[in-house]
Amino acid sequence: MSKPIVAIVGRPNVGKSMLFNKLTGKRMAIVEDTPGVTRDRIYGECEWNGRGFALVDTGGIEPGTNNEMLKFMRRQAEIAIETATVIVMVVDVTVGLTAADAEVASMLKRSKKPVVLAVNKCDQTGHANPDAYEFYALGLGDPIEVSAVHGHGTGDLLDACVASFPPDDGEEYDEDVIKVAIIGKPNVGKSSLTNRILGQERVIVSNVAGTTRDAIDSYFENETGKYNFSIDGKIILGNVFDTYVNKIIEDAPKLAKGESITAI
Numbered sequence: 001m002s003k004p005i006v007a008i009v010g011r012p013n014v015g016k017s018m019l020f021n022k023l024t025g026k027r028m029a030i031v032e033d034t035p036g037v038t039r040d041r042i043y044g045e046c047e048w049n050g051r052g053f054a055l056v057d058t059g060g061i062e063p064g065t066n067n068e069m070l071k072f073m074r075r076q077a078e079i080a081i082e083t084a085t086v087i088v089m090v091v092d093v094t095v096g097l098t099a100a101d102a103e104v105a106s107m108l109k110r111s112k113k114p115v116v117l118a119v120n121k122c123d124q125t126g127h128a129n130p131d132a133y134e135f136y137a138l139g140l141g142d143p144i145e146v147s148a149v150h151g152h153g154t155g156d157l158l159d160a161c162v163a164s165f166p167p168d169d170g171e172e173y174d175e176d177v178i179k180v181a182i183i184g185k186p187n188v189g190k191s192s193l194t195n196r197i198l199g200q201e202r203v204i205v206s207n208v209a210g211t212t213r214d215a216i217d218s219y220f221e222n223e224t225g226k227y228n229f230s231i232d233g234k235i236i237l238g239n240v241f242d243t244y245v246n247k248i249i250e251d252a253p254k255l256a257k258g259e260s261i262t263a264i
Contacts, residue, residue, distance in 0.1 A: 004053040004165045007084035011100040012060025014092040015120040019148035020057035048158040063103035105138040114164035119143045
């Protein structure tokens with residue numbers, strides 16, 4: 001039985017990655033005020049009220065863009081939507097409802113998937129934020145006020161997500177997965193290699209060094225077994241690269257207990 005998948009989507013810079021980190025309890029996604037920092041899909045593990053599920057962070061969706069990188073990012077978000085069990089659309093209460101929000105909402109309605117609307121940056125407690133009410137206009141149901149910074153409202157958000165999961169049949173999830181890390185200097189073809197192994201455009205490929213910025217996980221299964229390939233998006237240069245590889249070799253026994261046990 002595969003775990004349910006919850007995809008976090010929205011226009012750029014509404015706090016998707018910060019919410020992702022808050023829900024997973026780890027700093028897996030790079031968080032910055034600059035739009036477009038997250039580019040590929042990033043997967044993490046979550047559990048709420050006894051239900052485990054995969055959480056997916058995505059890059060910001062820019063409707064109608066002609067920028068090649070932004071088009072790649074949008075495609076990654078579309079793939080996350082296609083594979084999701086539930087979709088969380090994140091909007092920014094401090095900016096208010098935008099035309100881009102309306103276009104993303106329209107895209108999600110066409111997906112026919114359950115959508116939970118998270119109104120982020122509601123950082124004040126004790127009373128409802130009246131500015132959140134305008135997001136009813138998106139037609140996605142009741143907005144849930146959340147604060148990715150402080151964690152306010154995340155329980156209500158997760159309740160709404162889990163409520164849309166299929167019934168739990170008691171079958172255990174697959175855990176017998178070999179974890180493989182793909183590392184290397186910038187622009188040597190790590191993303192292209194991963195896409196070739198998976199047989200899909202899992203990771204954005206560009207001639208620009210540093211295109212992959214986060215650690216990207218990808219599940220793959222064939223007749224030899226089940227694998228989770230992880231690309232480290234950090235830029236590694238010179239002697240630092242050699243030190244990094246040696247550290248992985250030294251830590252292999254420890255990593256085998258929960259992290260990558262093989263490095264390419």
